[in-house]
Amino acid sequence: xxxxxxxxxxxxxxxAAVVSACGTVATPDWQVADAGEAEAVxxxxxxxxxxxxxxxxxxAPTSTPPPxxxxxxxxxxxxxxxxxxxxxxxxxxxxxxxxxEADGDVVAQAIAMGDLENGQTIFNATYxxxxxxxxxxxxxxxxxxxxxxxxxxxxxxxxxxxxRITETGDEDVVVYVRNSILHxxxxxxxxxxAGPYPENLMPQNYGDLxxxxxxxxxxxxxxxxxxx
Numbered sequence: 001x002x003x004x005x006x007x008x009x010x011x012x013x014x015x016a017a018v019v020s021a022c023g024t025v026a027t028p029d030w031q032v033a034d035a036g037e038a039e040a041v042x043x044x045x046x047x048x049x050x051x052x053x054x055x056x057x058x059x060a061p062t063s064t065p066p067p068x069x070x071x072x073x074x075x076x077x078x079x080x081x082x083x084x085x086x087x088x089x090x091x092x093x094x095x096x097x098x099x100x101e102a103d104g105d106v107v108a109q110a111i112a113m114g115d116l117e118n119g120q121t122i123f124n125a126t127y128x129x130x131x132x133x134x135x136x137x138x139x140x141x142x143x144x145x146x147x148x149x150x151x152x153x154x155x156x157x158x159x160x161x162x163x164r165i166t167e168t169g170d171e172d173v174v175v176y177v178r179n180s181i182l183h184x185x186x187x188x189x190x191x192x193x194a195g196p197y198p199e200n201l202m203p204q205n206y207g208d209l210x211x212x213x214x215x216x217x218x219x220x221x222x223x224x225x226x227x228x
Contacts, residue, residue: 116220119217154222158226177223
């Protein structure tokens with residue numbers, strides 16, 4: 001055996017003895033550090049990979065959709081609608097031909113010159129007179145009964161007035177009826193079985209309440225009662 005081989009054998013035995021005595025050979029510190037850094041880097045890379053793979057959580061829609069917003073319903077009020085006002089058809093005004101045909105008959109001419117529907121409206125309207133609220137129709141009947149209400153009936157007044165114009169001095173029947181409205185106390189008609197008609201029974205200021213046109217219309221209406 002050569003010297004070199006002997007030296008090698010001795011050295012090997014010594015190393016084996018040392019290993020047996022001390023256990024596993026410790027890993028050098030620089031290797032541990034390198035391994036820790038590698039693990040740290042690997043951990044960071046894994047985290048980044050996981051972040052890239054992460055998906056935003058999706059909110060699952062509810063199976064029952066939210067109820068729609070209720071639309072308020074308008075409840076009709078109990079206020080009744082006003083009744084429509086009846087419209088009176090205007091009466092055609094008389095033409096010059098109508099008036100000409102009535103020449104010689106002052107009553108027919110007066111009727112032709114007036115608006116009979118307006119005269120009737122005035123006759124049935126309430127006026128605040130010097131005697132208080134007053135309605136012609138409340139005091140005078142206008143049918144064939146000639147019923148006495150407060151004042152005498154007016155049916156056929158165009159004939160009745162013929163017997164009175166000589167007493168009043170009025171020139172004709174039309175003037176008589178007109179003056180009976182404007183100046184009722186100038187001539188008070190005779191009474192009947194119910195007694196005489198007193199003075200101031202009829203308001204004295206219709207001349208202040210009616211226009212000339214309205215007076216013409218109401219005279220025409222009164223004269224038309226029972227006139228053919």
